[in-house]
Amino acid sequence: MVMSPAQDTPTAMIDRVASLLQVLDGQHHCTLAQISRQTRVPRSSAHRILQRLVDLGWVERHGFNYSLGIRMFELGVRVVHRDQVHGAALPVMHALYRSTGLTAYLSVLQSTDILHIERVGGWPERAAGWHLGGRQPAVHCAAGRALIARLDEALWPELAVLQPPTSRAICGPTALRRELYRVRDRGGVAIDNEGCVPGTIAVAAPVGPSGAGINAALTLCGPAPAVQTDKAMAAVHAAAMNIWQAAAGVPRRRGQRALATTA
Amino acid sequence: MVMSPAQDTPTAMIDRVASLLQVLDGQHHCTLAQISRQTRVPRSSAHRILQRLVDLGWVERHGFNYSLGIRMFELGVRVVHRDQVHGAALPVMHALYRSTGLTAYLSVLQSTDILHIERVGGWPERAAGWHLGGRQPAVHCAAGRALIARLDEALWPELAVLQPPTSRAICGPTALRRELYRVRDRGGVAIDNEGCVPGTIAVAAPVGPSGAGINAALTLCGPAPAVQTDKAMAAVHAAAMNIWQAAAGVPRRRGQRALATTA
Incomplete structure (x- = not known):
């Protein structure tokens, strides 16, 4: 196959690299033939690109199989570990986990x-989407609803098209709006009672007040009988408030108590 | 600036992308001028490449500043979270942290x-290098010595050239060899007593026996008075043994006890 000039532009080249990594993101191991087929990049080009990515540590090769390399991990964790909110949240999350036994998420x-x-x-x-780096539809999880409830109502999404993950999930736009008002009534705290995963309760609060420019929520979750x-x-x-204050550098007054929830 | 044909090859293009990301890996935020200067990629080319990386989510742009993007994080965590040893280790590490209060590392x-x-x-x-995705010289930390001690002695590195991180660090090749023999005598467990960070004790064991093809070690560490x-x-x-058995799919005998350490 002869490459057209358009395939030779820097942008096209980046897209090729991205599509190769995309395939390796979707599957653990791939052969050159699989990668070439799925990306529609000719085998010889794919081989040349992969060879360079192996040299850089972005891709690893074991026999005939290629997979994402450890250098991607090192680059990737840096994205999050430089974040001020993440830095403020980590000790709080460890303390919550040790004291409650519930799993803490920053999302x-x-x-x-x-x-x-x-x-x-x-x-x-x-459960799908609950691992580090996992994604879940925002309307179906506590963290998502805690963050959506802060938005202007005109931005509240419609729910009708989404497949509810469990029989206890919020179904349809009316139920969603009602739930988002409930979150506001609770001072911003969202609860998901087995709507996302059967047997799991999750409770989430946004980190910092609306308008503070922080787009993160803290969640505590665990098996229903334990929560x-x-x-x-x-x-x-209280923990979300502490994280925000630490991230924003707000000094805590002595004896300051967390804001009580209004529910 | 006119690019020479050599700069137009796919490999040269990948190297440009890699060098841009490398700069963003080293610094939190960079302007286009800084990136162009540090990578020696002409400003217009750097801008075009960065624009595409922003579209892909690999890079984020805030005003005049570029930083690594959240897509790098998603790709990066996948590298580790697909690993069988990591999957087996995570619940064990959580249990150790909850029961001992000591921090658990898989390295x-x-x-x-x-x-x-x-x-x-x-x-x-x-402490530098102790974060997730952080690197430390293997000879200076417990996990490193636990893994080096398993290697053939011909592969044991010389220590003389490395700057000891604390006054209690192992200094010189003779002390290192003595320490590696001590690790073997302890059944593979390495101890670092404030040699890496003042006030910190770390204890590490390799995951699985030598020759099992697993190149990971488990560490427990904490403030010296608490360990x-x-x-x-x-x-x-015991935990490293459990992780190896779970990762390798070895069924545990009922009432099976962890191998005792020989120290």
């Missing part, structure tokens, strides 16, 4: 998804 | 460095 709103950028604890054990919702609400609300 | 040997691919807990709080070395040695040895 950000990315378009219509929630993306988990930190997780301390192991619950839920094997005392009132205590979890108070804990997550 | 791999990368050439002469130890690279931390998982961390549960917050100790040490602010009971004997208990930490037994805990880390």
Whole structure:
């Protein structure tokens, strides 16, 4: 196959590299033939690009199989570990996990998804989208609803088209709006009671007040029988406030108490 | 500036992208002028490449500043979270952290460095190289010595050229060899007593026996007064064994006890 000049531009080249990495992102191991087929990049070009990516550590090769390389991990974690909110959240999340046994998540709103950028604890054990770096539809999880409820109502999304993940999930735009008003009534705390994963309760609060420019939420979650919702609400609300103050460099007054939730 | 044909090859283009990301890896925020200067990529080319990387989410732009983007994080965590040893280690590390209060690390040997691919807990709080994705010279940390001690002696590195990080660090090739023999005598468990960070004790064991093809070590570490070395040695040895068995799919015999350490 002869490449057209358009395929030789820098942008086209970057797109080729991106499409190769995209394939390796979707599958653990791939052969050159699979990569070439899925990216429609000719085998010889794909081989040349992969060879360079192997040299850079972005891709690893074991026999005939290629996979993402450890250098991608090193670059990737840097993105989050430089973030001031993440730095402020990590000790708070460790303390919450040790004291409550519940799993703590720090998550950000990315378009219509929630993306988990930190997780301390192991619950839920094997549910799609709950791992570090995992994504979930924002309307279907507590962190997402805590962040959506802060937005102007004109920006509240419609829910009708989304497949509810469990029989207890919020279904349809009316139920969603009602739930978002409830979040506001609770002072910003959102609760998901087995709507996302059967047997799991999650309680989330946004980090910092609306308008503070922070787009993150803190979640505590665990198996339904282990989660005392009132205590979890108070804990997550106070912790989110502490994270925001630490990230923003707000000095804490001595004896200052966390804002009480209004629910 | 007119690019020579050599700069137009796919490999040269990948190297340009890599060098741009490398600059953003080293600094949190960079302007186009800084990136162009540091990479020696002409400003117009750098701008075009960065624009495409922004579209892909690999780079983020805030005003005049560029930084690594959230897509790099998503790709990066996948590298580690697909790893079987990591999957087996995570619940064990959570349990260790909850029961001992000590911070648990899972680390791999990368050439002469130890690279931390998982961390549960917050100790040490602010020491270079101890964060997730951080690197440390292998000879100077417990995880590194636990993995080096398993190697054939011909591969044991010389230590003389490395700057000891603290006054209690192992200094010189003779002390290192003596320490590596001590690790072997302890059944593979390495101890670092304030040699890496003042006030910090770390205890590490390799995951699985030599020859199992796993290049990872488990570490427990904490502030010196809080670490009971004997208990930490037994805990880390047993936990490393459990991780290896879970990763390798070895069924555990009922009532099976962890191998005792020989120190």
